Amino acid sequence: MRDEIIILLKKEGKLSDEAIDEIKQVDVHDFANLVKEIGEQETEYINASEISKDLNTRYIGKNLYVFNEVSSTNTVARFLSMHDIEDGSVIISEKQSAARGRSGKSWESPLGGVWLSIVLNPHVDHSKLPLITLATGVAVAKTLEKVGVENPEIKWPNDIMINGKKVCGILTEAIAKFNTIENVIIGVGIDANLDIEEFPEELKAGTTTLEKELGRKGSxxxxxxxxxxxxxxxxxxxxxxxxxxxxxxxxxxxxSIGKIVEVREPFNKNYDAYVLGISKEGALVVEKIDGTLAKVISGECIIKN
Known part of the structure; x- marks a missing residue:
């Protein structure tokens, strides 16, 4: 995280090449105010004042930090969460240079998408974390419905789908101390006004954008x-x-419910199963080929054709 914050400060002209060696001797936490200052500057495409105008929330998004480009909004959010950032603060970037999804997968984040992270202090037990991801998925789906998407679907645990293709990913990260959750960082990436033809070949088949699905650009x-x-x-x-x-x-x-999937869990062999539903803890309930039931708490489920 230190290197990523230093790169951000250097790119924004807050640090010179000559200062880098000296900077490495300084506690990176001393730069929190500088990072906030950068996030409060005007950017070309994402407009904080336009987002804030008539924003009907009590605390979510009351503090917005918008950047031209960061490595990852989750990284900046995690850093700022260590410096008394207010509950519900939102970090947004027009582009991300090193965004990541679950299991360390990279996420294409060029200009034209929505790349943001929310800092929460939810005061919940670790067992409730999966439900935060599911709840975020519901919020994204409802948002897409409001802009005209018909039948957006949620693929367990963290993808939003349109017509069987991924349009959004969610990454939830907990910051804990002594088994107590201090903050939760919720990263959301939505492929909004992007040209699907510019995506890497390996992503084109399974990815879509709002512009493609709606036939128009949106704000x-x-x-x-x-x-x-x-x-x-x-x-x-x-x-x-x-x-x-x-x-x-x-x-x-x-x-996911009602489909045959390949379950990939950490430290376990992959297996095929039929998805029966979701448990009250947010785990996916599946029936294995041998008829036994299982709860998938972490990992991913690949839909089988």
Whole structure:
């Protein structure tokens, strides 16, 4: 994280080449205010004032930090979360140079997408973390419905699909100390106004964009505003332990239930299974080929044709 923050400061002209060696002797945490200052400057495409105008939230997005380019919004959010950043603060970047998804997979993040991270202090047990990811998926799906997408679906645990192709990924990371969750960073990447032909060949077949699906470009600022409003609604439901309502909304939009999948879990052999549903803890409930039932808590499920 140190190197990523130094690169950001250097790119924004806050550090010279000559200062780098000296900087390496300084606690990187001393640069938190500089990072915040950069995030408060005007950017060309994502407009903080336009997002904030008429933003109907109580605390989500009341503090916005918008950057031209960062390695990853989750990295910046994690760094700022260590420096008294307010609950519900949002870090946005017009581009990401080293974005990542679950299991360390890279995520294409050029200009034209929505790349953001939310810092939360939810005061919850570790066991509730999977539900935060599912709740975020519901918020994204509802946002896409508002901009005209018909039937967006949620693929367990963290992808949003349109017509069987991925349009959004979610990465949830917990910052814990002594088994207590201090902050949760929720990263969201939505392929909005992107040209699918510019994607790497290995991603084209399984990826789509809002521009392609809707047949028109949309406003990234409006999309972010709508999402922050939907996210606060679902997060307040989460805060009041409305877990069953969240799961109900998730099940209505599930892309995974009723499909044959290949389950890939850490430290276990891959196996094929039929997806029966979702548990109250947010685990995927599957039936293996031999008829036994299992709960998939972490990993991924590849849909089999």
């Amino acid at each position: 990234e600022n409006l999309l972010i505003k709508l999402f922050l409003e939907e996210f606060e609604k679902i997060s307040e439901l989460f805060d009041h332990e409305g877990y069953e309502e969240i799961l109900k909304e998730w099940r209505k939009r599930s892309y």
